[in-house]
Amino acid sequence: MGERSKITGLPQHVREELDARLMREGFSGYVALEHWLRAQGFDIGKSSVHRYGSALEEKVAKLKASAERARALVEASPDSADHMAQATMRLLQDKLFTVLESMEDVDPESVDLVKLSRAMAPLVRASIAAKQHADEVKERLAEAEKKLDADAQAGRIPGVTAEALAQIRAIYTGAVVGPG
DSSP states (O other), X not given: OOOOOGGGGSOHHHHHHHHHHHHHTTSOOXXXXXXXXXXXXXXXXXXXXXXXXXXXXXXXXXXHHHHHHHHHHHHHSOOTTOHHHHHHHHHHHHHHHHHHHGGGGSOGGGOOHHHHHHHHHHHHHHHHHHHHHHHHHHHHHHXXXXXXXXXXXXXXXXXXXXXXXXXXXXXXXXXXXXXX
């Protein structure tokens, strides 16, 4: 296995500043970044900074491409049923789980478990809330359907017979109704 990058061993605030400088400079100026790191007390060469910067640039490009694809997808197919949010939530949960699974392959100092936990908490709450909302809607629909059936059977809806109601239900559910 290759040698671990010296940059992953930098204190978080230094690595964050390095990331910001790399992005601000358009992933160039590696000699200046080497000098800046030396001034901070870290002996890291421009080649190491360049390798790190190239990997970061690739990650940023992938994130931008993903965001663009998501924006185009949302524009192309509006999602009133909130399937996109549910899928995104599941994808993020999967990614977080993958990070947790791979912890033995990662420098533990480079992963902030508190941040991961905080990222997961709203996802779990949103998932639970979405499930509860779906259950409530199903329950209200079932109650409304029972009331509608009872009203149609009792003749309380002028002009709507039980057969007409069955045909209406079939149209909206895609069921096939034979001649009455």
